[in-house]
Amino acid sequence: MTTPATSSHSLAFQSLLLNAIPGKHLVLLPDAPMFTIAAVSDEYLAAFELQRENLLGCSVFEVFFTDGRNDAVARHLRHSLTEVIQTKKVHPMADQSHQWPNAKTGELEWRVWRPVNKPVLNPGGELSAIIHSIEDITNSVQLVEATQANRYLQTIINGFKEPLQVLQPVFENGTIVDFRFKLTNQAYASYANSTPEQLQGKRVGDIFPGYFQTLSFTRPVETYLTGQPLTFEIHYDQDGLDLYNLMSTARLDDEVIIHFTDFTHLRQLQRQLERKIDELNRSNENLSRFAYVASHDLQEPLRKIQQFGDLLRQNYGQNLEQGLNYVQRMQQAAGRMSLLIQDLLTYSRISTSQVNAQPVALANVVSQAIDNLSVAIEESGAQIDVDDLPTVPGDALQLMQLVQNLLSNALKFRRKTHSGEAVIPQVKVRTKRLLRSEMPVPLPAARQAEAYQLIEVSDNGIGFDPRHAELIFGVFQRLHGKQEFSGTGIGLAIVEKVVANHGGVVTATGHPDQGATFSVYLPV
Numbered sequence: 001m002t003t004p005a006t007s008s009h010s011l012a013f014q015s016l017l018l019n020a021i022p023g024k025h026l027v028l029l030p031d032a033p034m035f036t037i038a039a040v041s042d043e044y045l046a047a048f049e050l051q052r053e054n055l056l057g058c059s060v061f062e063v064f065f066t067d068g069r070n071d072a073v074a075r076h077l078r079h080s081l082t083e084v085i086q087t088k089k090v091h092p093m094a095d096q097s098h099q100w101p102n103a104k105t106g107e108l109e110w111r112v113w114r115p116v117n118k119p120v121l122n123p124g125g126e127l128s129a130i131i132h133s134i135e136d137i138t139n140s141v142q143l144v145e146a147t148q149a150n151r152y153l154q155t156i157i158n159g160f161k162e163p164l165q166v167l168q169p170v171f172e173n174g175t176i177v178d179f180r181f182k183l184t185n186q187a188y189a190s191y192a193n194s195t196p197e198q199l200q201g202k203r204v205g206d207i208f209p210g211y212f213q214t215l216s217f218t219r220p221v222e223t224y225l226t227g228q229p230l231t232f233e234i235h236y237d238q239d240g241l242d243l244y245n246l247m248s249t250a251r252l253d254d255e256v257i258i259h260f261t262d263f264t265h266l267r268q269l270q271r272q273l274e275r276k277i278d279e280l281n282r283s284n285e286n287l288s289r290f291a292y293v294a295s296h297d298l299q300e301p302l303r304k305i306q307q308f309g310d311l312l313r314q315n316y317g318q319n320l321e322q323g324l325n326y327v328q329r330m331q332q333a334a335g336r337m338s339l340l341i342q343d344l345l346t347y348s349r350i351s352t353s354q355v356n357a358q359p360v361a362l363a364n365v366v367s368q369a370i371d372n373l374s375v376a377i378e379e380s381g382a383q384i385d386v387d388d389l390p391t392v393p394g395d396a397l398q399l400m401q402l403v404q405n406l407l408s409n410a411l412k413f414r415r416k417t418h419s420g421e422a423v424i425p426q427v428k429v430r431t432k433r434l435l436r437s438e439m440p441v442p443l444p445a446a447r448q449a450e451a452y453q454l455i456e457v458s459d460n461g462i463g464f465d466p467r468h469a470e471l472i473f474g475v476f477q478r479l480h481g482k483q484e485f486s487g488t489g490i491g492l493a494i495v496e497k498v499v500a501n502h503g504g505v506v507t508a509t510g511h512p513d514q515g516a517t518f519s520v521y522l523p524v
Helices: 004-019 042-048 060-064 071-087 138-158 185-192 209-211 215-226 264-320 323-352 362-372 374-380 396-412 491-501
Strands: 024-029 037-040 096-101 108-121 125-136 165-174 173-182 228-238 241-252 255-262 358-363 383-386 391-394 425-434 451-458 505-510 516-524
Touching: 024 042, 037 042, 060 071, 071 108, 071 125, 071 323, 108 374, 185 255, 209 215, 215 228, 215 241, 215 255, 228 264, 241 264, 255 264, 264 323, 323 362, 358 362, 358 396, 362 374, 362 383, 374 396, 374 516, 391 396, 391 516, 396 425, 396 451, 396 491, 491 505, 491 516
Parallel strands: 383 425
Antiparallel strands: 024 037, 024 125, 096 108, 108 125, 165 173, 165 255, 228 241, 241 255, 358 391, 425 451, 451 516, 505 516
């Protein structure tokens, strides 16, 4: 039997040996279910602010688990110690989280411990004690959690297509001389042909030396010093880059967060569009020069042909005999070509001119068109019924050409009776105001108005096959031969172009021998 002196000497020796092993340790006797504390390391006592005399000789469960708050941990510890007794092998326990007072502030904070129970065997291989060791792995766990959080955050911001970075200022003698990458996403790292991981911790100036000469350095400095968020456009043309960005800077604690909206692609498209506009302007200039040539140089030979034809008929008609017919056909062809040139010039001018919208009284427009067609109206005996017409915004000359072409069509394409007599044209001009929601046709996406003025011109003429409703607005598109009806096939193309210039829509409906209706929708 061990005497008290021997027991005290033994415990002191065990404590001496235990303190030689770094760490927080308890030596427990394998006297289940008590598991008496036989020795305690100094580091264990210091960590938990305990006194050795309050622990030695006491059951570990009486010292630490009497309040019942950690019964689950107590069960786990008892199970682990029992496993060591039965197996004589090391048995690790699950990591444990506890609130423990901070050594400096005294405030409770979560700490994570990793306990393990190790057997101590005597020379005979019998279990003489169990060393219960505790390792504080709080910092390691926090590091792992921070790494996982950073990885999670990195994954999230890499999902953003717009560049993002978090910068830390670099000071020299109290002045910000550079910034250091704390966090970036892949969209930003791609500017440097790099990755966020490779950029982290590096100085921005080492990656982009030219940025010191741009707002991408001076504005973040301003935000850091003043705390004021900034938003500005920047064209970054340094370091082999050509970028257009809208940058936003904001300070958060000792860091500057920068968000980019990269509109480089839009600016490139804008440049392409500007080049196309320049090409179009040059094309329009060429077209204008062509129009000048067509209206002067081409028309002049035609006038000569017609004039000399008239002289041939007047002075030599009796001698020409059969040749007189050729002269007449020549003059008719010259007349058609002259009309074609005039219509082409009209179409060209309308295609290249912009509408300077002014209030236009449609009643005056229709009246002028009727006056211009007075000869054709008188010859055909046409009856034209016109509604009271409103005022709309637009170009008076173009709208007059629109109405005149529609009325001219109604007079030209007259239907004949079974006896071959031409039916007297009955033309109606009707108008109605419609809200956008009431429109029966698709509208131009870029130029929609809240309301539209419908102008309908309907006749009792030959009509047309509904399958040709879209074709009739094409340039040089004819549904009938030149011998049946005169014209160049440009009139309705001019109508369509005028309507498009005004942001409107034109449609046509009709059936053979049942007349036609042209519906013009002009925005108001």
